[in-house]
Each structure stands twice: as structure tokens, then as C-alpha cells.
Amino acid sequence: MEVTVALYETLKTHCPEGGRVRLKAGARVADLLARLGIAEDDVGVLVVNRKDARFDQLLGDGDIVTVIPPMGGG
Amino acid sequence: MPYGYNGKILHVDLTQGTWRIEEPDEKWYRTYMGGSNFISYYLLKELPAGIDPLSAENILVFACSVVTGAPLSGFNRYTVGAKSPLTGGFAETEAGGYWGPEFKFAGFDALIVHGCAAKPVYLWIKDGAVEIRDAAGLWGLDNWQTLERLEAELEDTRIRVVSIGPAGERLVRYACLQNDLEHYNGRTGMGAVMGSKNLKAVAVRGTQKLQMADPEKVKEIARWHNERIKTHPPNVGLTKFGTTGLVKGINDGGFLPTRNFKEGVFEGADKLAAPAYHETIFHSNSTCWACSVRCKRRVELEHEKYPLDKRFGGAEYESLAALGSMLAIDNLPAVAYGNQICNLQGLDVVSTGAVIAFAVECFENGLLTEKETGGRALRYGDADAMIWMIEQIASRSGLGDVLAEGVKRASEKIGRGSEKFAFHIKGQELAFHDGRGKTGMAMGFALSPTGADHIETPHDVAFQGEGVSKLYPMGLYDPVDPLKTDEAKMRFFFIGQKAWGINNVLNLCNFTSVPIHAMTFGRLVEAVGAVTGWDVSLHELVQATERSNVMARIFNNREGFTPKDDTLISRWFEEMPGGPLKGKRIDPDTFRDLVALYYDMSGWDKEGRPTRGKLVELGLYWLL
Numbered sequence: 001m002e003v004t005v006a007l008y009e010t011l012k013t014h015c016p017e018g019g020r021v022r023l024k025a026g027a028r029v030a031d032l033l034a035r036l037g038i039a040e041d042d043v044g045v046l047v048v049n050r051k052d053a054r055f056d057q058l059l060g061d062g063d064i065v066t067v068i069p070p071m072g073g074g
Numbered sequence: 075m076p077y078g079y080n081g082k083i084l085h086v087d088l089t090q091g092t093w094r095i096e097e098p099d100e101k102w103y104r105t106y107m108g109g110s111n112f113i114s115y116y117l118l119k120e121l122p123a124g125i126d127p128l129s130a131e132n133i134l135v136f137a138c139s140v141v142t143g144a145p146l147s148g149f150n151r152y153t154v155g156a157k158s159p160l161t162g163g164f165a166e167t168e169a170g171g172y173w174g175p176e177f178k179f180a181g182f183d184a185l186i187v188h189g190c191a192a193k194p195v196y197l198w199i200k201d202g203a204v205e206i207r208d209a210a211g212l213w214g215l216d217n218w219q220t221l222e223r224l225e226a227e228l229e230d231t232r233i234r235v236v237s238i239g240p241a242g243e244r245l246v247r248y249a250c251l252q253n254d255l256e257h258y259n260g261r262t263g264m265g266a267v268m269g270s271k272n273l274k275a276v277a278v279r280g281t282q283k284l285q286m287a288d289p290e291k292v293k294e295i296a297r298w299h300n301e302r303i304k305t306h307p308p309n310v311g312l313t314k315f316g317t318t319g320l321v322k323g324i325n326d327g328g329f330l331p332t333r334n335f336k337e338g339v340f341e342g343a344d345k346l347a348a349p350a351y352h353e354t355i356f357h358s359n360s361t362c363w364a365c366s367v368r369c370k371r372r373v374e375l376e377h378e379k380y381p382l383d384k385r386f387g388g389a390e391y392e393s394l395a396a397l398g399s400m401l402a403i404d405n406l407p408a409v410a411y412g413n414q415i416c417n418l419q420g421l422d423v424v425s426t427g428a429v430i431a432f433a434v435e436c437f438e439n440g441l442l443t444e445k446e447t448g449g450r451a452l453r454y455g456d457a458d459a460m461i462w463m464i465e466q467i468a469s470r471s472g473l474g475d476v477l478a479e480g481v482k483r484a485s486e487k488i489g490r491g492s493e494k495f496a497f498h499i500k501g502q503e504l505a506f507h508d509g510r511g512k513t514g515m516a517m518g519f520a521l522s523p524t525g526a527d528h529i530e531t532p533h534d535v536a537f538q539g540e541g542v543s544k545l546y547p548m549g550l551y552d553p554v555d556p557l558k559t560d561e562a563k564m565r566f567f568f569i570g571q572k573a574w575g576i577n578n579v580l581n582l583c584n585f586t587s588v589p590i591h592a593m594t595f596g597r598l599v600e601a602v603g604a605v606t607g608w609d610v611s612l613h614e615l616v617q618a619t620e621r622s623n624v625m626a627r628i629f630n631n632r633e634g635f636t637p638k639d640d641t642l643i644s645r646w647f648e649e650m651p652g653g654p655l656k657g658k659r660i661d662p663d664t665f666r667d668l669v670a671l672y673y674d675m676s677g678w679d680k681e682g683r684p685t686r687g688k689l690v691e692l693g694l695y696w697l698l
Contacts, residue, residue, distance in 0.1 A: 006539045010326040010654075041319060041348070045536050045590065046307040050543040054305040066540040069323040070311055072512065072533025 001061035044070030089189030108139020113155030114625035130190035148586025171257030179280025239420025248425035256387035287607030317391035321347030328654035329511025342404025380411035395506035396427025408457035428503035500525030523626035575619035
């Protein structure tokens with residue numbers, strides 16, 4: 001299956017060409033982040049298909065994964 | 075019978091040595107709900123215009139909300155407010171910890187302190203009983219000594235104490251309040267107001283249960299929320315690293331305030347941030363009442379010069395920037411030790427760091443010399459000078475006496491053109507987020523009624539791309555570009571301010587709540603309904619939030635603030651000198667135009683005064 005990734009700010013350097021990543025069926029968000037070389041600690045906002053997501057969430061073909069680093073707070 | 079709240083507001087008059095209880099009706103509680111609304115309501119009702127914030131005429135308000143003390147993560151904060159000695163305007167400052175819920179369990183929803191005691195006193199509030207007690211033996215003690223002494227005197231180690239340190243007693247204009255040695259009502263100088271009233275501490279003990287309309291439903295929401303906190307990425311990061319995890323991202327992004335806001339990248343940031351923090355000084359996580367996030371840090375270090383004690387509150391993001399990057403100091407034990415002194419002495423570490431950075435830049439440019447400093451050089455990167463300066467400020471000694479007034483007044487006193495290094499908005503020093511890298515947050519700095527405030531709106535960087543889905547329930551559907559200064563960005567701010575304003579009215583923690591963290595808008599509305607028994611809606615929560623902003627604005631207008639005070643620091647109108655944001659600036663004309671647009675969107679006139687229509691819409695007839 002193939003997912004599209006949208007990476008922001010300093011994570012942009014991890015973005016593959018065209019923003020598309022091929023993954024084995026049954027892959028989870030954590031697998032995708034490992035493939036991209038993004039540590040879970042560097043994730044601030046994680047959204048899949050316009051909904052909040054978890055690291056252990058299963059991905060499906062055509063999913064859009066948005067990752068923004070932690071950059072704000074109180 | 076009310077659910078979620080006690081229906082009792084405690085008024086204490088320190089001049090007369092008396093107290094009384096006000097019992098507003100349900101409609102009042104539903105209109106104002108708590109937190110910042112209670113502050114602005116009482117400031118407008120009780121204070122004549124133009125009073126001296128450090129006189130007996132000021133009031134000091136401690137406010138919880140109709141849901142404070144419900145057993146949900148983050149439902150534990152309280153707000154302290156008054157007329158600010160730093161800005162001369164509306165002040166509010168929130169803290170977590172344990173004091174807020176304990177105060178509710180003692181039978182009250184808010185405490186209004188009037189007048190001024192003839193000699194030092196503290197308040198002892200236990201299950202509805204109130205005593206004004208002699209604090210002669212506490213005056214001059216730091217926050218830790220005060221807590222120890224009160225536990226011994228009241229023969230109870232389960233009391234919860236909010237207190238001021240020597241900085242508050244000496245009326246340092248940015249003195250803070252603390253509870254349990256690791257939770258701070260940091261900003262706007264409320265410690266100085268408390269000190270001016272000769273009030274050292276408020277000790278509370280409550281054994282009454284919070285009555286909730288649907289306790290089973292609250293339990294179910296708490297289980298869901300706490301499960302989600304374990305796996306929701308921003309909360310996972312906070313549990314692991316607290317806010318120290320922000321240093322790297324903000325520095326890599328190029329907007330970590332460095333050398334008094336001159337630069338956006340600090341070359342020594344990695345030495346201050348996670349994971350270095352955790353490998354060197356970290357002891358354990360700490361938390362607030364009923365909260366499973368556990369973002370607080372305890373630190374410990376055996377060190378000849380910079381010993382760190384796990385009881386005294388570990389440095390967080392703002393402290394690392396305040397005493398680290400702002401002063402170009404990469405010595406983490408020294409920075410954490412400076413933070414510890416601020417905690418014990420009762421200084422707001424944000425303003426303290428900003429004030430010292432101002433002094434250092436003045437010294438580097440010859441506007442301050444060794445004559446004024448008492449023979450000591452003030453240079454970037456000098457950790458010992460930073461610690462010495464904190465002590466000078468807390469004790470109001472030498473130059474510290476001038477700096478204790480805040481950068482605005484200090485620069486007026488120093489003169490010689492030092493105003494150009496004195497960065498503040500409405501008189502309050504800025505927290506450490508460079509607006510050139512997140513212009514929506516810059517709008518919050520300019521438009522917050524408390525003066526420069528970094529928690530006026532959720533930071534715009536988080537709503538890029540589909541990250542914006544977090545604000546769908548508030549009607550924002552278009553992705554946000556953190557670097558743009560345009561109408562769309564103002565619309566983001568307008569909406570974001572209301573989203574976070576809910577947390578300030580209900581005294582909820584942003585790190586557990588909407589829109590970034592584990593709570594959702596839908597479940598939050600359910601939770602408020604389950605606690606209070608009200609058929610509440612998101613519309614109603616947003617309207618309560620708007621009331622708080624409008625009332626604070628009216629208070630500030632009354633005190634003489636005008637649109638020219640809704641501005642930014644000059645440095646953000648200049649190009650960022652280097653780093654990833656090199657060349658970025660905010661155009662002042664565009665910014666001014668967008669502030670006018672904000673007034674327009676808010677139903678305020680061109681002078682920033684809420685219109686008759688807006689007041690009627692919000693049911694604030696008494697302010698017509």
C-alpha cells in the first residue's frame with residue numbers, strides 16, 4: 001500500500017520525493033515514522049486523514065499522514 | 075442544590091480584619107463560570123478607575139471555576155488576578171497544583187481579598203471556617219521555609235499553601251505566587267499585590283466532597299481521557315520530557331529568543347534541552363491534582379555551586395529560555411539553579427530573565443557601566459552574573475532595585491536611549507516565543523489584555539496542513555501558515571483565542587485540554603454538563619469566554635489603554651538576522667491594519683471599545 005506524508009517545519013528534511021511512501025499491509029504509524037527516520041519524541045501533532053492519530057494506529061492505502069514537531073506550549 | 079460549585083464567594087477585608095460570604099445565584103455562575111471571568115467581574119465591580127495597584131484600594135482575587143476539582147486530568151487550576159502593578163491594567167495568572175481543588179473542597183469558589191493588614195498576616199481556611207492569623211514569624215522567609223513553618227504551626231501536613239517569597243514582600247513588580255513549591259501563578263506581578271496587602275500566605279484544608287450532577291458519567295469521561303493521554307502524541311511527549319521537549323523544535327525552527335530577542339537560534343540549546351536535561355539533572359516526573367500527564371519535572375544535582383533540590387520545582391521551557399538562551403548561557407545546572415532561586419524567592423522567571431537580558435544588552439552597549447552595577451560586569455554567557463543579578467533583584471539591592479521595577483520603568487530610570495532594549499507589551503515582559511516565526515502568537519502578545527502573553531492562543535505552527543482539523547469544531551477549516559501576516563491569520567487568532575479562552579474561564583490546563591491535547595471539544599462539553607447538571611453547549615462556553623475578553627478590555631480602556639498599546643516589540647518589525655528565518659519580519663503597517671480588523675470582527679469600535687451591540691449580545695447590561 002501507499003500513503004502520502006505531509007511533514008512540516010524541521011521535519012521537512014525527512015520527506016521522501018513526491019511525499020509518497022510504500023508500506024507493507026498492516027503497517028502502523030510507528031512503522032512509517034521509523035521508515036522516515038522521525039523519532040516519536042519529535043512529533044507534536046499527528047493527524048491521519050484529518051483526524052487525531054496514535055502511534056499504534058493501522059494505516060491503509062491512500063491515507064494522508066500529517067506530522068508537525070512540538071513548537072508551542074505554555 | 076448546586077453541582078460542581080459551592081455557591082459561595084469569600085470576601086476578606088484585611089483592613090477591618092473581617093470576612094463575609096456572598097452567595098450569587100445559579101444564573102450568575104452560569105454567566106461567568108469561573109477563572110478569568112470572576113477576575114474581570116470583580117475588578118470592574120469593586121475598583122474605582124485609576125487606583126494605585128500597590129495600594130489598599132486594589133483587590134486580589136483567587137478564582138476557581140464551576141468544574142475545578144472534578145476528578146479529570148487538568149481540571150485543577152485556579153486564577154489569581156488584580157489590577158497589575160506591572161501593566162496598570164487587567165491581570166490574571168493561572169497555576170495548577172493542588173491549591174485550587176483544596177480550596178473548593180473547603181467550601182468556596184473564589185476569594186476576594188480587600189484592603190491591607192496593618193502587619194503581616196496569613197489566611198487559614200478550613201472547611202468553611204476562616205481565620206486571619208499573625209504572620210510576623212513568616213515575613214522574610216522563602217517559600218519553602220514558609221510551607222514548613224505553616225505545616226508545623228497548623229499541625230497538618232495535608233494543608234495546601236499559596237504563598238509569596240521575599241520578592242513579593244519587597245514589591246518586586248513581577249513577583250509571583252506559588253503553591254506546593256512547584257506550581258506558580260507567575261505572570262503580571264500578583265506577588266507584589268499580595269505583598270502590598272501584608273498577606274504572606276493562604277493556607278487551605280478542605281474535606282468536603284465536590285457534588286457532581288452525574289458522577290458516573292464524569293468517571294467514564296475521566297477513564298476515556300486518561301487512556302487517550304497515554305497514546306495521544308503531544309501528551310506522550312509531555313509525559314516523557316515535559317516542556318523541555320520544546321526547546322529543540324523551537325530552536326531548530328529558528329524562533330528561540332536568544333540574546334534579548336536579537337536572534338532566533340541559540341548555539342548552546344542542545345545543552346539545555348531534552349535529552350541532555352534528562353541525562354544530567356532530571357530526577358522524576360511530578361504532577362497536579364488528578365492529572366495523568368505528569369508534565370512537571372523534579373530535578374536533583376549535587377554540585378558545589380549549583381545544588382539542585384528535588385522539592386523546589388524543575389526548570390521548564392520558559393525558564394530554560396529565560397535564564398539560558400536569552401542570556402546565552404548553556405550551563406544547565408546554573409540555569410536550573412537560577413530557576414530554583416526564583417522559585418524560592420518568589421520571582422516570575424519569565425520577567426526575571428527578560429529583565430536581566432535587558433540589563434546585559436545595556437551593559438554590552440555601554441548604557442550601564444560598572445558604576446551602576448557596583449563594579450561587576452554583566453555579559454552574555456556569564457552564569458554567575460545571572461545568579462548574582464537574580465539575588466540582587468529579589469533583595470532589591472543596588473541595580474536590582476531598579477530592575478525590580480520591570481524593563482519599562484527600569485529603562486525610563488536608566489534613560490540614555492535604553493528604551494530600545496526594553497522589550498515589553500503594555501508594560502509586561504515577553505515570554506519566549508519569537509513572533510516572527512509564529513505571527514498568530516504575535517497577535518496574542520499584542521492583543522492579550524494582560525500584556526505580552528504566550529498563552530492567549532494556541533501556537534499557529536500546530537495548525538499547518540491537516541493539523542488544522544483540531545480546530546474544525548470551532549469553524550476553522552483552512553490550514554494556517556505560521557509565517558503569514560494576513561486576514562486568514564487574524565481569523566485563526568480570533569478563533570484560537572476563543573478555543574484557549576475556554577480553558578482560562580473553566581480553569582483547565584492547556585496541556586490536557588482542547589484543541590491540541592487529549593480532550594476533545596465534544597467530550598469537554600459533556601464533562602461540563604456532567605459536573606454541573608447544565609445542558610451546556612460549546613456556543614455557551616465560547617460566549618462565556620468572549621465575556622471575559624470584553625470585560626478585561628473594558629477594564630483596560632477605563633485605565634487609559636488605547637489601540638497604540640496593542641502592538642509588538644520593535645525587534646519583530648526588523649529582519650531576523652540569521653538562522654532558518656533569516657530576513658523574516660512583521661510589517662508594522664500590515665499588523666496595525668489587522669489589529670483594526672480584529673476590533674471589527676470582535677464588535678469593537680475603531681478605538682478598541684466594545685460596542686453597545688456587543689455588550690447587549692453578551693448580556694452585559696450592567697456595563698452599558
